Amino acid sequence: ALRMLIRMALQPDTRVTVRELAQEYQISQHHLVKVAHHLAKKGYVASSKGRKGGLQLARDAADINLGALIRDTERSLQLVTCEDEKSGVRCAIQGSCRLPDILQSAVDAMMAELDSYSLADLVCDAGSLRVSLIDGPHSTR
Incomplete structure (x- = not known):
């Protein structure tokens, strides 16, 4: 999703097709259709x-x-699960293990940092991004 939006932010007044995005990023067109829909x-x-x-x-x-x-x-920002969703089997150290709390603190810190940035911050060096992506070897133009 981020890569699609980065590409669109490079040329905000230009429409780009899923086919072009798939070719430029060398990603499955079928997958990108789902991402674009979302x-x-x-x-x-x-x-x-x-x-x-x-x-x-x-x-x-x-x-x-x-x-x-x-x-x-x-879908989830949870880095570790202590219970198997399908079987319901719980980790033997669940309840006494601090790993889930520590990892959640790390995720919270990462998200707080991401909250301070916009898509525009990712394309501030639009020239080199454009050369790499739009004018690059997989370009459709």
């Missing part, structure tokens, strides 16, 4: 169909908070 549903991208259709940012890159984006796109 981003559109959450209000990060606007999509249009047709010959001149494609995806573009639904709002200014400066208004897309990275922490909020991660929370909206990641």
Whole structure:
């Protein structure tokens, strides 16, 4: 999701297709369709169909908070689980182990840091990003 949005932020007034994104990033087009749908549903991208259709940012890159984006796109930020979801078997040291609390503190600190950045912060060096991605070896242009 982040890479798709970075690409769109490089040319906010230009529509880009999932096919172009898949080719530029060398990622499965099928997977990117799902990601694009989720981003559109959450209000990060606007999509249009047709010959001149494609995806573009639904709002200014400066208004897309990275922490909020991660929370909206990641299923879980939990780094360790102490109980198997399918079997219900619990870890033998659950309750006396501090690892889950320590890791949660680390995740909280990471998210607090991400909350202080926007998508615009990721594309502040747009020139080199553009050369690497849009004008790069996998470019469709």
